[in-house]
Amino acid sequence: MQEMNNTNQQILSYGRTFLQCRGYNGFSYRDISQKLGIKNAAIHHYYPLKEDLVTTIFESIRQQFTKDIAKMAQSGCSACEELQYFFDFMLREFDEGRNICPIGSLILDFEELPEKVKEQHLLLMDNVLAWFSEVLKNGLQKGEFIFSEPVDMRAEAIVETLLGARQLASIKGRKTLERSILIIKSDLGCKN
Amino acid sequence: MQEMNNTNQQILSYGRTFLQCRGYNGFSYRDISQKLGIKNAAIHHYYPLKEDLVTTIFESIRQQFTKDIAKMAQSGCSACEELQYFFDFMLREFDEGRNICPIGSLILDFEELPEKVKEQHLLLMDNVLAWFSEVLKNGLQKGEFIFSEPVDMRAEAIVETLLGARQLASIKGRKTLERSILIIKSDLGCKN
């Protein structure tokens, strides 16, 4: 991580929250600057263009994800536990008021998005899908899971369910997300 | 259906397409008017406020859905066939370029939506969830499906998976949606 002053960190934090609540075109520099008690133009000092800000947000999300899965891989926990770790992460994010997962937050605006933002979005999506596929593969081999479809296909469906669940939960509340996590585990034949 | 001239119909049709591609705040009256070769202000003649337009769009979607499920109920087809009818409808809509399901298209903007639009959105969501629950209940009783969770819970998870699948498919293509439909049917123990 580069050295960062407090303002920069807060810009990224609020920016991320706004992004995940309202999407790319749903928040403005003014929304962020008001939260910090500064002016619109000050944000442009850190991120001249909005695409710079959003790209940086996505890079930091991906960095954090990469760090987290590396830590899990070292800890030698079961595939079930790895999944649960991800689910807990989603629930915690939901509780923090970051209502939509970052992947879902860009889909409506995707066509008109700047190229570098699109790239980051696809990269994060690939990383998440690849991680799920890996966990499912291991869990199958170790007999923790039971299902008959190719792991990639199953992984994709899980990501989609979480995507949708996170969105419905932003309207209907946390229980919605909890229920879907139970279903996902049940469909994997997961015992806990 | 009220009598409608061609302009009005086209406004609703393009409006719906734009809404499902870009969300509530992602399209403008100008987008629609340009498609029709008329001016911005002409649309306001039919729908003074944007919320009027979007409310009408949602009402017509819900009306169509209500009509479709009534027709299915009369036709006496199996629960599996009823599900497949819905899946085919989604695939057809996807092919028409209406990329996101209407429910998903309003979620990001939901908080700031006019009250009457929120109502229509929730109403459609309830209708869809209730229909899925009903079909699952019947399918269970007739032995067409096998699963252990409450039907409401399973129905919710299916809607979420379709929601997410439709969104990923808008980026990654039709196959994504097809794959998820297979998984959903597989998890229901559906034989076809």
Added chain:
DNA sequence: GTCTATACCTTGATAGAC
């Protein structure tokens, strides 16, 4: 039913002072 014209707001972005 469609047009022109217009009012008013928000947004992304820049220039230049401090």
Added chain:
DNA sequence: GTCTATCAAGGTATAGAC
């Protein structure tokens, strides 16, 4: 690093002519 000031663009919406 933050401010004031400003700009062009695009959005919603209205008034009134045709």
